Amino acid sequence: MATGTWKDYQLYLLLLLPISYFILFKYVPMYGAAIAFQDYSIFKGVTGSAWVGFENFKQLFGMSQFYQVVRNTLLLNLLDLLFSFPAPILLAILLHELRVVWFKKAAQTILYLPHFISWIIIGGLVYQMFSTNGGLINNLIGALGLDPIPFLTEKNNWLLVYLSTGIWQSAGWGTIIYLAALTGINKDLYEAAEVDGAGRLKKIWHITLPGIRPTIVVMLIMQLGHIMTIGFERPFVMSNPLVMDYAEVISTFVYKVGLQSAQFSLATAMGLFQALVGLFFVVMANMIAKRSGEQGLW
Template identity: 50%
Template sequence: MENLLARKSAGDRRKRFDRKRLLINIPLFVMFTPIIVYFLVFKYIPMLGLVVAFKDYNFTEGIWGSPWVGLDHFKLLFSNPNMQNILRNTFILSLLQIVVGFPFPILTALLIHEARKLWFKKTVQTAVFLPHFLNWVIVGQIVITIFSQQTGIVNTVVEALFGEPYAFLYHEGSWISIFVGAGIWKGAGWGAIIYLAALAAIDTSLYEAASMDGAGKWRHIWHISLPSLVPTIVIQLILTIGGVMEVGFDQVYVLQNSVVSSISEVISTWSYKSGINGGQFSLATALGLFESLIGLTLVLLTNWIARRYNQGLW
């Protein structure tokens, strides 16, 4: 009987505590409401439109009135002789962006964090963050202007040294290098913000203790800064791997040309040209759904691997 009363009393206290905690957090729930509404309206409700991938969609009958065709659009996609090349291009460009570009925000954050002159640190931060706020149309025109075969700054130097310009934007190898480099230049500074926040949270006494033991800057970075960044790096990597099939449309579209279309045509540009411009909405939706499923699979796989080392996102 006493145990029953004790459990009942504990349950009553827990309920009162939960109710009190709920009342305290009401302002936080109110602040979070716009975010919930945003994701419901712009992220979850539009998912209902994925049914278009399984229908022969037309404007007259609408989404729900269009005839059901099942997996016909998926079969048509993978019977397309160009689809294998498009998927390959998407995977290669995205993988290069991850392998080559992923370390740059980390390196940028470490270098800024190690700078001691405040004016120098602020100047560098501004310089590397600024490209993020430029639209890809502007960045693309800057890149094209720099590497233009006739009037580009780079080709002016190349022509002076070797006698003739080089068509950087019309050769596959150089186009890929420019594509990856432009992405790094535009995104490295912004990506470094997250790592700078993680570095700012490190206890400065760790650096002081290491300095007393004779450790220099490189030892600080290798034994303190980098290990402290591992959880953040893993989370960012998992999120990045999830978008491995989502090469940015803007970046590819403003830099591509017909000469290098064999390497620059990716899922997003093909969906735009065939889906929106060509009116094949169901086909483009089917390809987008396939892309999302691949991304979800890669996220789950990457997180499973990270959990093996106690670094999983969930």
């Protein structure tokens, strides 16, 4: 056993970096979760601050803004799940069906690019495109003699811009996993289906989609685990005071309460609540997947 371990020592050394990453950035910060149960003071630290039990959670659940940010977070994540989750699947299937190799590679490269653009830059582009006064789209609408559309100041329009921008930014990068899954499908199945007279759509429905279904299920479970987690940059950059009924989410709330108002215990309580709800969704989604005959995460 020892000989076998020493023989593969290079592989174990490669594991050190990811293991160190998870220990330092995932497990060590769990120590700070104790702040949610304290009247935390930055001068006394975690060990010196007074314990208050669940008082922070009582205060949090008693805030009317708490229910608004939870609602908004769920709403935006559910809409992302409904529209953004299928986008890379459809895009991967379309790319897989392309027969011109150079065009396929060029399309993949172009579709990956938005993933590497900062949300700060994307936010600037959005305002340049959709601003009511001076935005490119509204300038074109005005040139046609029509009234400008308040894309960024009317709540429903803002929601549409928010979702479409998210799809544009993430769909191309999300195709990588599904394209990898598509390469694992036996090519003989397509040839047999073609001999039987199946068209392209029938081959996609009966071969391609069932072939990547386990990958779709795993990705769906992981996405459900983030149903209460939302990135800070996207809603923060794209929000404005006129759409805060939709744009104020947990991440921006924690930023304002924890950093701007220095209520560290309250912000930590919100983060812990968020993590527990995410864990619940992952466990339930995995349980449903296993009972449905799928592989699941564990």
